[in-house]
Amino acid sequence: MKYILYARKSTEDDDRQILSIEAQIFELKEFAAKEKLEIVASLQEAKTAKEPGRIKFAEMLALIERGKADGILSWNPDRLARNSVDGGRIIHMIDRGLIKALKFPTFWFEPTPQGLFMLQIAFGQSKYYVDALRENVTRGMRQKVRNGVWPSKAPLGYLNNPKTRGIDVNTEKARKVKKLFELYATGNYNLRELAEWYMRVSTKSNLDKGMYISQVPKILQNVFYIGLMKYKGEIFQGTHEPLISKKLFDRVQEIMREKGKSQKIKKHNFAFLGLMKCPCSAAITAEKKIKPSGREYIYYRCTKKKGPCQEKYFLRDEELYKQVKSFLQKVSLSSQDTKKVLAELEKDESRAKEEAKTTVQNFKTELTKIEAKLQKLLDVYLNEVISADDYKVRKEILVIQKVGLGEKITDFEQIGLSWLEPAREFVLSLNQASKLLEFENKSEMTTFLKNIGSNCILQNRQLLFSPKIPYDLVAACGGPMPKNLQFPLWWTWGESDSRPGNLPA
Numbered sequence: 001m002k003y004i005l006y007a008r009k010s011t012e013d014d015d016r017q018i019l020s021i022e023a024q025i026f027e028l029k030e031f032a033a034k035e036k037l038e039i040v041a042s043l044q045e046a047k048t049a050k051e052p053g054r055i056k057f058a059e060m061l062a063l064i065e066r067g068k069a070d071g072i073l074s075w076n077p078d079r080l081a082r083n084s085v086d087g088g089r090i091i092h093m094i095d096r097g098l099i100k101a102l103k104f105p106t107f108w109f110e111p112t113p114q115g116l117f118m119l120q121i122a123f124g125q126s127k128y129y130v131d132a133l134r135e136n137v138t139r140g141m142r143q144k145v146r147n148g149v150w151p152s153k154a155p156l157g158y159l160n161n162p163k164t165r166g167i168d169v170n171t172e173k174a175r176k177v178k179k180l181f182e183l184y185a186t187g188n189y190n191l192r193e194l195a196e197w198y199m200r201v202s203t204k205s206n207l208d209k210g211m212y213i214s215q216v217p218k219i220l221q222n223v224f225y226i227g228l229m230k231y232k233g234e235i236f237q238g239t240h241e242p243l244i245s246k247k248l249f250d251r252v253q254e255i256m257r258e259k260g261k262s263q264k265i266k267k268h269n270f271a272f273l274g275l276m277k278c279p280c281s282a283a284i285t286a287e288k289k290i291k292p293s294g295r296e297y298i299y300y301r302c303t304k305k306k307g308p309c310q311e312k313y314f315l316r317d318e319e320l321y322k323q324v325k326s327f328l329q330k331v332s333l334s335s336q337d338t339k340k341v342l343a344e345l346e347k348d349e350s351r352a353k354e355e356a357k358t359t360v361q362n363f364k365t366e367l368t369k370i371e372a373k374l375q376k377l378l379d380v381y382l383n384e385v386i387s388a389d390d391y392k393v394r395k396e397i398l399v400i401q402k403v404g405l406g407e408k409i410t411d412f413e414q415i416g417l418s419w420l421e422p423a424r425e426f427v428l429s430l431n432q433a434s435k436l437l438e439f440e441n442k443s444e445m446t447t448f449l450k451n452i453g454s455n456c457i458l459q460n461r462q463l464l465f466s467p468k469i470p471y472d473l474v475a476a477c478g479g480p481m482p483k484n485l486q487f488p489l490w491w492t493w494g495e496s497d498s499r500p501g502n503l504p505a
């Protein structure tokens with residue numbers, strides 16, 4: 001049996017529930033693969049069936065007349081004929097034995113007198129057409145997802161566009177969602193603080209109802225924000241604009257894993273609390289003491305909550321502050337020098353952009369390969385070589401690779417080389433250190449040090465601090481830039497391509 005695949009949707013067909021031609025073809029191919037039908041021709045028509053005289057329809061009947069095919073595969077009888085002339089011609093060809101089979105994924109037809117009667121009804125009656133709508137709606141949703149369009153209510157930060165039936169960005173809310181990710185990625189906020197922050201920034205607008213704590217993790221884990229869609233357990237690439245980068249998303253997932261679900265809210269009045277630990281691994285606490293003279297002192301000491309501890313000293317707040325400042329001085333860069341370094345970076349950027357062109361080309365070749373793989377995967381799935389579950393798993397891997405690559409390409413196209421942005425942030429953070437010193441903002445200093453370092457120990461009244469790369473190199477130079485501004489060690493990283501890792505966001 002040789003089948004002709006026939007798909008039709010007319011532009012004047014104002015019923016939106018009808019699948020697009022593309023969707024019909026997809027469903028029909030899937031159906032053909034399942035039913036093992038041999039397709040000899042695939043015809044599509046963008047004309048109405050209400051009036052006779054469709055070109056492709058006539059071409060199909062001619063092919064059948066010449067014996068090139070003896071079966072028709074179409075989405076629904078209403079795709080074939082919606083006027084009595086066309087319906088009559090098909091039925092006449094069935095009578096003559098020219099058409100031996102009619103297959104519809106949505107309609108069961110057998111060439112018996114009873115079947116022919118049913119077909120006549122299907123051709124002629126719009127009631128059937130209405131009955132078929134429900135099936136079409138769910139299939140239409142699946143097709144929408146396949147086309148990269150989210151079929152239901154848009155997530156926070158997006159809008160359903162009733163005209164295009166696509167998903168648009170809600171600029172104001174999108175900004176807040178983006179900020180949620182960025183704030184969480186600093187590691188300094190918990191879910192409750194984020195929900196509270198959202199409430200605070202949302203009170204101005206009546207339309208924004210605020211946020212429950214339980215909503216925050218759902219937002220932070222929604223792949224929709226990086227341009228993907230999870231629909232019934234399957235990952236699809238969306239056509240909507242991503243709000244955040246995959247890099248930021250990954251960072252947030254990492255932090256979420258680290259923090260787990262329960263986390264206490266930090267609340268204290270001591271600026272350097274939470275910065276240091278004791279060599280015995282217990283936390284350092286602070287307390288206020290009032291001398292007989294009436295003067296208040298703040299002391300930092302070990303909590304002694306982790307068993308025996310050798311530390312017997314208390315460190316006064318003023319003393320600790322001095323040590324913090326002296327460290328900050330080592331990693332600070334004046335605003336004037338910052339400008340110079342940034343200008344130098346800019347020059348480097350244009351150079352790097354040139355070099356990046358080749359790299360981008362390579363990524364694009366890789367991307368084409370992945371796209372070919374996806375197509376091949378779909379083919380083997382349609383041919384039932386692999387199971388639906390297997391298909392989903394493999395597809396997810398490929399789609400994620402594809403998004404990752406796409407992002408790399410954007411990175412290279414926009415930034416030139418991915419180390420440049422961290423380098424710029426790094427320079428700016430050195431400048432931030434200088435500003436913190438200028439404004440004597442103690443609690444911000446704590447945040448800054450936590451960001452650029454790890455494992456801060458208070459031992460023997462000394463603050464032992466191990467900065468992350470590249471801050472360690474700057475600190476080891478004994479001070480910031482020399483007066484004549486020769487670029488320090490970290491400057492050469494771009495050339496050797498060993499990128500500075502773990503830079504603060």
Ligand SMILES: [Zn+2]
Nearest residue numbers: 278280302309
């Ligand atoms: Zn201790």
